Amino acid sequence: MSSQLRLSRAYIVLLLLAPTMLGSHSVETSGSQLSLSVNPSTVVIKVGDNATVGLTLTTDEVLRQVCFGEEGFPSSGFIVIFLPQCAVTQNGPTSTELIVGVTPAAAPQNFTALIQAMIGNQTASAPLTVTVIPAISPWVPWLGIFLFFLVIGAALFVRPHKPKVKGKGKKSD
Numbered sequence: 001m002s003s004q005l006r007l008s009r010a011y012i013v014l015l016l017l018a019p020t021m022l023g024s025h026s027v028e029t030s031g032s033q034l035s036l037s038v039n040p041s042t043v044v045i046k047v048g049d050n051a052t053v054g055l056t057l058t059t060d061e062v063l064r065q066v067c068f069g070e071e072g073f074p075s076s077g078f079i080v081i082f083l084p085q086c087a088v089t090q091n092g093p094t095s096t097e098l099i100v101g102v103t104p105a106a107a108p109q110n111f112t113a114l115i116q117a118m119i120g121n122q123t124a125s126a127p128l129t130v131t132v133i134p135a136i137s138p139w140v141p142w143l144g145i146f147l148f149f150l151v152i153g154a155a156l157f158v159r160p161h162k163p164k165v166k167g168k169g170k171k172s173d
Contacts, residue, residue, distance in 0.1 A: 033108045034059045034124035043100065045133040047108075050079075050101040051143030053128060057094045057117045064089050064119050068096055073130075077106025089119070100130065108132050131150060 035058040043051040057066055067086040079101035087094055098115065109132050114125045 008115065008165070032124055034061075034117060034119060036115065036124040036126045038098075038115055038126040039127050042131070043124070043128070044131045044133060045100060045102045046133050047102050047104055047106060052114075053098040053100065055082075055098055055115060055117070055126075056098045056153055057096075057124065058087055058092075059089055059091070059094070059119065060088050061119055062091060066117050066119045069116045069118065070098075070113055070128075071116065071125075073100075074106065074109075074111070077132075079103065090138050098128075102132050104135075106132050108134050 023143065037056045039054045039056070040106045043053060055068060059066075065086055066089055069085075070080055074081055077167075079099075081099045081101075083097045085096075087096060111128070112127050112129045115128050115151045116123055116125045
C-alpha cells in the first residue's frame, strides 16, 4: 500500500510540473509532435458499472502505428480496455475509446491515472481522474437499521389482542 501511495504522490508531482491543458499533454521530439487529449478527463463510476472515455491523438506522423496504454490504475478491481488498443495514424487525429469497468473488488476511492499513446519511442500522456462510488446509496443501510428498530419496538410495546372467551354454558343432561 505504501508503494501505491508513493506512486500516487509521484504522479501528482508530475502532473503539477507537466504542462497540461484541458486533459491533454504534448511531447515534441525531433521535429514531430504528439498531443493526447482525454474526454472527459474526470469520471465517476459506481461499483459494478463502467465509463467510456474518448481519446484523441494528434500527430504529424502519418501511417505509423500508435498503441494506447495506462499507468496508475490499482492492481485489482478495475477492467481497462482500449478499443482499439493499437491503430495506424492517418491525416488528422486518431481516436480510440477507453472503457473502464469497476468490479466489486474495488473499494470507493479517488485517484489519477496516466493514459498514454506511444508511437515508436515517443510517448504522449494525459491524466484521467477516476472516482469510484459504492453501488448502493449510503442511506440504504440506515433505512434497514431504522426498520429493524421499528419492528423490535412494535414487538415490545404492542400487545397482541386475546380473543374474548364467552362464558361456558351449562350443559343440560
